[in-house]
Amino acid sequence: MTDKPNLLGWTCPRPLQNYPTIVMGHGAGGRMMADLIEHLFAPAFDNEWLRQMGDSTALEQLMEMGQRLAFTTDSFVVSPLFFPGGNIGELAVYGTVNDLAMRGAKPLYLSAGFILEEGLPMETLGNIVTAMAAACKKAGVNIATGDTKVVQKGHGDGIYINTSGLGVIPADVDIGPANAQPGDVVLVSGTMGDHGIAVMSVREGLTFETEIKSDTAPLNGLVEAMMEAGQIHCLRDATRGGLAAVLNELAGSSRVGIEFDERKVPIRPEVNAACEMLGLDPLYIANEGKLVAILPETAAEVVLSAMRQHEYGKEAAIIGRVVAEHPGLVTAKTAIGGIRVVDVPAGELLPRIC
Amino acid sequence: MKYLDEYRDADLTRKLLADIQKTVTRRWTLMEVCGGQTHSIIRSGLDRMLPPEIELVHGPGCPVCVTPLEQVDKAIALASLPNVIFTSYGDMLRVPGSAQDLFAVKAAGGDVRVVYSPLDALKIARDNLGKTVVFFAIGFETTAPANAMAVLQAKAQGLTNFAVLVSHVTVPAAISALMDSPDVQVDGFLAAGHVCTVMGFWEYEPLVEKYKIPIVVTGFEPVDLLHGILKCVRQLEAGRHTVENAYGRSVSREGNKPAQAVIQQVFEMTDRAWRGIGVIPMSGYRLRPEFAFFDAELRFPEVQAIETKESPLCISGLVLQGRKKPSECPAFGRECTPQTPLGATMVSSEGACAAYYRYGRYSNH
Numbered sequence: 001m002t003d004k005p006n007l008l009g010w011t012c013p014r015p016l017q018n019y020p021t022i023v024m025g026h027g028a029g030g031r032m033m034a035d036l037i038e039h040l041f042a043p044a045f046d047n048e049w050l051r052q053m054g055d056s057t058a059l060e061q062l063m064e065m066g067q068r069l070a071f072t073t074d075s076f077v078v079s080p081l082f083f084p085g086g087n088i089g090e091l092a093v094y095g096t097v098n099d100l101a102m103r104g105a106k107p108l109y110l111s112a113g114f115i116l117e118e119g120l121p122m123e124t125l126g127n128i129v130t131a132m133a134a135a136c137k138k139a140g141v142n143i144a145t146g147d148t149k150v151v152q153k154g155h156g157d158g159i160y161i162n163t164s165g166l167g168v169i170p171a172d173v174d175i176g177p178a179n180a181q182p183g184d185v186v187l188v189s190g191t192m193g194d195h196g197i198a199v200m201s202v203r204e205g206l207t208f209e210t211e212i213k214s215d216t217a218p219l220n221g222l223v224e225a226m227m228e229a230g231q232i233h234c235l236r237d238a239t240r241g242g243l244a245a246v247l248n249e250l251a252g253s254s255r256v257g258i259e260f261d262e263r264k265v266p267i268r269p270e271v272n273a274a275c276e277m278l279g280l281d282p283l284y285i286a287n288e289g290k291l292v293a294i295l296p297e298t299a300a301e302v303v304l305s306a307m308r309q310h311e312y313g314k315e316a317a318i319i320g321r322v323v324a325e326h327p328g329l330v331t332a333k334t335a336i337g338g339i340r341v342v343d344v345p346a347g348e349l350l351p352r353i354c
Numbered sequence: 355m356k357y358l359d360e361y362r363d364a365d366l367t368r369k370l371l372a373d374i375q376k377t378v379t380r381r382w383t384l385m386e387v388c389g390g391q392t393h394s395i396i397r398s399g400l401d402r403m404l405p406p407e408i409e410l411v412h413g414p415g416c417p418v419c420v421t422p423l424e425q426v427d428k429a430i431a432l433a434s435l436p437n438v439i440f441t442s443y444g445d446m447l448r449v450p451g452s453a454q455d456l457f458a459v460k461a462a463g464g465d466v467r468v469v470y471s472p473l474d475a476l477k478i479a480r481d482n483l484g485k486t487v488v489f490f491a492i493g494f495e496t497t498a499p500a501n502a503m504a505v506l507q508a509k510a511q512g513l514t515n516f517a518v519l520v521s522h523v524t525v526p527a528a529i530s531a532l533m534d535s536p537d538v539q540v541d542g543f544l545a546a547g548h549v550c551t552v553m554g555f556w557e558y559e560p561l562v563e564k565y566k567i568p569i570v571v572t573g574f575e576p577v578d579l580l581h582g583i584l585k586c587v588r589q590l591e592a593g594r595h596t597v598e599n600a601y602g603r604s605v606s607r608e609g610n611k612p613a614q615a616v617i618q619q620v621f622e623m624t625d626r627a628w629r630g631i632g633v634i635p636m637s638g639y640r641l642r643p644e645f646a647f648f649d650a651e652l653r654f655p656e657v658q659a660i661e662t663k664e665s666p667l668c669i670s671g672l673v674l675q676g677r678k679k680p681s682e683c684p685a686f687g688r689e690c691t692p693q694t695p696l697g698a699t700m701v702s703s704e705g706a707c708a709a710y711y712r713y714g715r716y717s718n719h
Contacts, residue, residue, distance in 0.1 A: 269355060272355055276358065278470070279444075281397075333399075334397070334576075335359075335363075335364065335398070335576075336362055336363070336364050336367040336398050336399070336400070336576045337364045337368070337403070338399020338402060338403050339399045339402060340396060340397055340398065340712075341712040343692070346448070346692045346693050
């Protein structure tokens with residue numbers, strides 16, 4: 001597999017380097033599009049399935065008896081495209097890999113659909129594709145099929161990426177949002193809010209003494225280590241809506257209550273400071289490399305220690321428990337020892353006026 | 355975080371709660387004036403930790419909640435105009451107007467942008483000289499200095515494409531209006547620490563004399579709030595009524611003089627409508643005549659004649675005066691939820707209805 005796309009080695013009949021940016025022709029299905037695939041996407045993502053170059057890709061037998069297939073899709077529309085700690089390409093790979101992992105599946109194949117805006121610098125696209133290829137390698141997945149469209153200038157935000165993913169769930173694994181039971185414990189894999197604040201700080205031009213980096217990461221390895229250590233009932237990556245949204249979804253799906261201790265939720269001091277300044281609640285801020293797990297109390301310590309030994313779970317913590325009371329509702333013990341209801345976010349996060 | 359964690363300390367909280375418990379002998383109703391205090395009380399769970407004798411009622415100090423419907427509708431009309439970039443503090447975007455909110459205007463193609471400071475709006479104006487940038491200048495005395503400063507800077511920089519839609523309100527007038535209303539039963543006030551940081555607290559001295567009620571300048575962290583409540587309860591139990599400062603690390607009697615001077619230079623007092631409450635005489639700021647050029651309502655006279663239509667179900671006015679509990683509203687939790695707000699008090703996390711919605715869901719179980 002070629003690590004870097006061959007941006008400079010393009011040759012006739014119409015060398016792409018003549019176009020420093022994406023033009024409409026790159027999506028027109030003709031020679032220019034073929035060049036883009038041949039010189040950028042194919043070498044970057046190269047694998048035996050992509051090499052088939054068919055309208056669809058034929059995959060060999062994926063599952064054995066008793067196994068189930070996991071299938072998911074996600075679209076990525078982040079602005080800015082590059083932010084401290086990551087970029088849209090990594091998000092597009094890890095986001096879908098993580099969605100598969102949250103069902104206990106081993107992620108295998110991704111599709112990648114690119115919607116490019118006319119005028120997107122070729123170099124930007126090259127950097128994004130390179131990052132995606134590296135992310136695939138890190139997560140151990142292959143892009144087996146893809147698509148490119150170009151929209152007119154002003155009709156997109158540079159680039160949108162959609163990825164779908166296929167993975168296989170081992171025969172004895174049943175991890176799902178409806179599986180939480182009273183008495184279970186709630187764990188998080190690390191600090192909350194890093195990604196959202198990293199993106200927001202670039203968008204709003206905020207600077208802090210220490211740069212806040214996105215936590216963008218593939219979580220399938222961490223999940224594998226957790227599953228080996230002990231039984232797991234629910235997994236969720238705490239993306240949009242943050243920890244608060246995920247806990248509410250799990251409480252709703254499982255018809256249980258969830259109680260956690262705010263002080264036990266790991267939050268970086270700089271993320272906390274940014275949230276105080278912006279009038280935001282870190283529990284509602286997005287993450288891209290953190291998961292929430294619900295599991296039987298008996299498995300808690302051994303799973304926690306397995307998590308802490310993994311590079312993406314070093315700061316894992318037990319934050320609360322599942323209760324039979326107040327089904328569908330999430331409450332938090334506050335720093336001063338009070339109780340508050342942690343509701344689902346209504347919509348877009350709005351900074352408060354004072 | 356330094357200067358915050360100390361004021362969210364569990365041990366200190368317990369000690370102050372015990373002191374309040376020891377002091378209180380009967381039922382007292384205290385009003386926390388500021389929406390920021392309401393937010394902090396709910397977020398820390400303080401409302402459920404106080405002795406049952408202390409009832410906290412949420413005051414009219416949520417700037418988003420009291421901005422009159424007419425001004426919200428004008429904002430929506432301005433934001434809908436071509437060649438206007440409408441800028442606002444974030445939480446105004448979801449406040450329902452007569453027919454829609456600013457989010458809907460944005461979705462329909464209006465250029466609506468969230469800013470953290472009016473000075474950011476000035477920058478947008480500098481970068482978009484071909485368009486008029488309107489800033490929604492709302493809030494209490496807290497936001498007034500920055501909003502006034504934006505107007506001063508626009509004038510100094512000759513930014514003729516900048517304008518403000520002013521809807522400023524002031525706290526002392528609201529306290530007077532509440533105390534003059536026969537239905538309002540409040541024994542003491544926790545005055546808003548941020549407002550007093552700007553204005554000082556000398557303005558409240560005539561009020562405690564006139565209405566014979568304690569007013570305690572109070573901060574926003576749980577320990578600050580309990581400190582304010584304790585001081586207020588001590589006065590009430592002793593039959594005293596003075597202005598006390600429980601937020602000394604930020605507030606002085608005279609306040610921030612340069613900030614007051616900026617307000618004075620740009621704004622003058624005016625009668626102002628408060629959403630749900632009605633017009634309170636001399637309760638707000640408007641631009642002085644010499645800054646009329648920056649008045650968005652004068653620059654775009656087409657937004658003047660706007661017919662407003664408040665939801666017939668919403669009782670947010672009574673809620674803002676502490677006369678009704680949100681749960682006494684027939685629409686509460688049915689037609690009106692944080693996702694489908696009929697009134698502004700259900701929108702902001704500082705709004706009493708939104709706060710009750712969360713609390714109520716918990717206590718129903």
